[in-house]
Amino acid sequence: MPKSSPPPPPRKPRADARRNRERILEVAKEVFTRSGADSSLDEIAKLAGIGPGTLYRHFPSRESLLEGVYCGEVEKLAAAERRFSDTLTPVEALRAWMLLFVDYIGAKQIIAPALNTMVGGSKVFECARDQVQGAIHRLVARAIESGDIRADLDPFDLLRALIGVANVASAPNWRDSARRLVHILIAGSRPGA
Amino acid sequence: MPKSSPPPPPRKPRADARRNRERILEVAKEVFTRSGADSSLDEIAKLAGIGPGTLYRHFPSRESLLEGVYCGEVEKLAAAERRFSDTLTPVEALRAWMLLFVDYIGAKQIIAPALNTMVGGSKVFECARDQVQGAIHRLVARAIESGDIRADLDPFDLLRALIGVANVASAPNWRDSARRLVHILIAGSRPGA
Amino acid sequence: MPKSSPPPPPRKPRADARRNRERILEVAKEVFTRSGADSSLDEIAKLAGIGPGTLYRHFPSRESLLEGVYCGEVEKLAAAERRFSDTLTPVEALRAWMLLFVDYIGAKQIIAPALNTMVGGSKVFECARDQVQGAIHRLVARAIESGDIRADLDPFDLLRALIGVANVASAPNWRDSARRLVHILIAGSRPGA
Amino acid sequence: MPKSSPPPPPRKPRADARRNRERILEVAKEVFTRSGADSSLDEIAKLAGIGPGTLYRHFPSRESLLEGVYCGEVEKLAAAERRFSDTLTPVEALRAWMLLFVDYIGAKQIIAPALNTMVGGSKVFECARDQVQGAIHRLVARAIESGDIRADLDPFDLLRALIGVANVASAPNWRDSARRLVHILIAGSRPGA
DNA sequence: CATGAATGAGCCTTCATTCAT
DNA sequence: GATGAATGAAGGCTCATTCAT
Structure with missing residues (x-):
């Protein structure tokens, strides 16, 4: 098949760049999970199959890489918030989201620095922080409106307590402990308590 | 009993060694608090005014130094447990100790690895871990006996939740948040909750 | 086949790398000779004008550097074997090569670990070992065939004895001693002896 | 109980010192054999149960310790020389001593630096060097007188060749090789050769 | 004399970062 | 944009040596 039109300038490098970025994030999550934030x-x-210079171009600092890695991860938590809010009573939506948070964070072994900044004012992890803070903020607000949770x-x-559990997710029976903690926290947050 | 004999000449090198050890712990706590466990x-x-070999002689590994630093720190928590148990009702003793924990840990900025092992089975920080675990264990047991806390x-x-707060003690208003969390946790742990 | 296209521009960094490698080997041989294999x-x-990381990149271990240094050195011995085999009677070729070995090793001050592995089964210095072992093996085989050397x-x-001399090449009159030893060894290896 | 007579100055330290020296030599030989001359x-x-300062007093340098260790070892070689000279023909005494040397050195794994200085002019290992050099000197002299060995x-x-074998005593079949080498060397040293 | 705590130079190695190609 | 060689500061750690007791 003859090509009559002049070939468009190849966009390939752009595609390569994007592909590299994805691959970096993929590998970085794995390595951070395995070897900690100081990997x-x-x-x-090397694992991503690129040179150090290329990594440097995409993520000029370790923190920017951490942010890149975990920002995407918490998107699912944000999505779950909307879903739970649509289908559950306010307090149960809150409970479900907290349980999901525990499961998700624990399973992904999201590392401490990323977690801690979720409640801090730090500029890094801005994206992850905003999503998580926004989610729990809205869930609690709704539960307060409904009268199931104390107004103050x-x-x-709650977030701090959840993070506490996540930080010790390596302990043997952390998951059950975490789930019990969620129920305690909600029980302790009811108006009468 | 009066001592008639002249006091033995003070053994200086031994004194130096002890002084060095103290100085190391002092400096190490400060540096760990400022720059984290990877300092x-x-x-x-250098800050302790000694050579690296001397540090190495006293603490052959980073972990042994961490343990040395924080083991002594938590002794005061253990002592407080006994005091509170003697003077307060069970549930108030528990509350008081949890509040003290929050204050103490936060003020001392005890670092995450030391904290996390408090609920883990790790051999390091054995001393700190045992003291803290023992304290909360006894406090909860008493409160359960008195019927103020759920038997299960x-x-x-609770410890995990407390640690969660401690891990983010750098956030601006962490102290108030932590104190509120203590009340929530206790409220959520009452039999009716 | 003529190449009409212009030659590709010379890739400079590659040239730098090669130059560095050569310079490292040069300096390393000198230092090893002067100060031993534990230099x-x-x-x-530093003497090569590079950072420690660069040395590490080229030779990730001390042994790999030793191998790099001495592997090239013994190539000349292998070449001499071929030359002597072509121009001398078998037994004289063997004698000539042994004398050259003595001269060469002594002059180059090839260090003990490199020498010793020539008769060992070690994986390091594989290249040097194989060349030297192959050379003397072939020379002796030819001399046996010709009937000038005992079949067993x-x-x-012989190699071990040669190495013995090389190991003490720093002694004052080692060279004469070594040459005499070669003659003794060959005389003692004749069929009648 | 009052002491009427002045207590005699305790001679204990002298005995301790001698005991320490022996213990040091014992341990040092073991460690040098196991881990090389750079141990x-x-x-x-520590293994000798003394402080580093005490070791330092007995042997102010690494070389003096090496000398102390190996000087005693070669005494048995010197003794064997006298025995062989009394009971064997000159050439067989020489052969027997060379075979013993090979066995002894190999079994004791006398380390390279000690060996090499046996034929060097070094001041260290003076004692070991003198004993070994004296022994082979006398054995060869006798064999020359008897006409079994070339006068020149x-x-x-011979010593250099023997040492060569000893230096590679770790190779798998070094012992047989060494014994063959002894026979070759003697055969090559006969007048007719 | 023995002790062993202290010293501190120096070793090997790692790694974020730069930059020539 | 991508590459990866080079850099060099810094880290942990060892060890011969000194010296107060």
């Missing part, structure tokens, strides 16, 4: 960036680059409850208090 | 051991040695409450659940 | 790698890097002579026996 | 002196001191044979040549 060697060179190792990540600060959503961050 | 340079050489820097600690696992003390570790 | 400081940092010193070698193990070439390694 | 940690501190380790030797330099005993050091």
